[in-house]
Amino acid sequence: MRDHNRRNSDQKGAIVIFFALLLPVLIGFLGLAIDLSWLYLNKQKAQAAVDFAALSAAQKVVENPAAASAAATTMAAKNGLDPVNFRIEQDEHGIANIVRLEASKGVDLFFLPLFGYREWALHVTAAAKAYDRAAPVFRYTIFAGSDTSALSLSGNGNTINGKVRANGGLDITGTGNQFTDVVEYGGALSGMSGNSFTRLPLLMSPAPFSLPGWAELRDGAVQSYASGLVITEMNLNGILYVDGDVTVESASLSGSGVIAASGDIRITGTGARYNGAGSRAAYYSRKNIFVSGDGLQVDGVLCAPAGSIIVSGSTNRLVGALTASTITLNTSQSLFFYDASAVGLLTGKGAQLLK
Structure with missing residues (x-):
């Protein structure tokens, strides 16, 4: 032992x-x-x-x-x-x-x-x-660049002043919508019944137009934020990059340039006006853009090429251009065109990183 x-x-x-x-x-x-x-x-x-x-x-x-x-x-x-x-x-x-x-x-x-x-x-x-970058010609109130998927446009009683272009098909869901200018599409068209067209929609070949890539906007930013951003007052000048969501609320927003977000962009307010009087902006989201309010006016280009633009509330005015794969307009929204090449999303000077 x-x-x-x-x-x-x-x-x-x-x-x-x-x-x-x-x-x-x-x-x-x-x-x-x-x-x-x-x-x-x-x-x-x-x-x-x-x-x-x-x-x-x-x-x-x-x-x-x-x-x-x-x-x-x-x-x-x-x-x-x-x-x-x-x-x-x-x-x-x-x-x-x-x-x-x-x-x-x-x-x-x-x-x-x-x-x-x-x-x-x-x-x-x-x-x-x-x-x-030279300014391209952009003459559409609503634009969808993909020729492989259809643009889904839904809502009732809305007025679209200006051209509508879908490089692929166009699926209109809803009634009482007024299209005051030509509607162009590249694939199948559905939803004409119950809506008013000043001119018959035209079947066209895809338009050779593309927006700048995400990396170009990110690398060309003059201001960058590493997380979400709430904007209540800003004089925009150049490209503003946000890694996250952006909310524009009760804002005094002026100047011209681009707000680029990797997340969602939300624009809210009642009776407010963002930009205007020659002061125009572009909002570019890798996800979705939400506009909500009553009597709200947004002068700007709204871009969610891979996502959705959803406009809720009533009697809102969007002056500029919309581009997305899905666009939803609540009742009584009004869209008006201005030349989107007037803002830095489509033209201007900047810089990009080289590999």
Whole structure:
């Protein structure tokens, strides 16, 4: 029995010694994992910062190269980066509209200083190109660009002043709707009965028109928000990018430009008017756009190319253009056209990141 107890005691002692020897190794691996995660997080933040600095510089490079260099340096420094190299390059047409920025950032570590590594230098690079997009001709109050799926338009007693275009089919659900201009469609047409058409709908081939890509809007933003945004007062100038939902409520909204959201856009109010008097905006959502209220007027282009636009309430006026795969209008809504190329969604100067 004494021999058995002695063996158990020896085994326990060996385990304790083994664990004591292994503990520093385990702590080292844990510290390494924490420091690597910390470095990865800082790398992401530094890359986003250098991207934004390059975009800021690219928007100035054509007209003022010196201002572009200053913008890159200033924006990098504001985000804790040390600019290492900035240069301007020409595109394939010989236009100096490309900027490249290299920057570094020292990151303090938590556990690796025990092994002699107190700080780690991160290096990030970004390139951006300025663009000047010519204004296309856009003459539609309602537009759906897909030629593979039908535009669904529903509601009763609404008035659509201006052209309607569906590159694919057009499915009208509801009655008492008035179409004061030509209706063009590229596939099957349904829902004419019970609605008024000033001119007979025309079967047309798809219109060669496309909106700018989401990445172009995001990268060309002059203001960016990392989460949802509620707008109660704003003078819009250029592209505003929001990673999340946007709500416009009881707002004093003026200026011209684009509000681009990765989530839903909600425009609310009673008797309010957003933009107008030459001050027009575009609202671009990767999901859906909701307009709700009574007697509300929105001067702007509403774009939800892959989602829906839903207008609820009564006697609201939408002055501009709507583009979506599904459009729902509650009773007694009025739509009016203005040239959508007047806002930055369809034309203007900006910048985009290069891979």
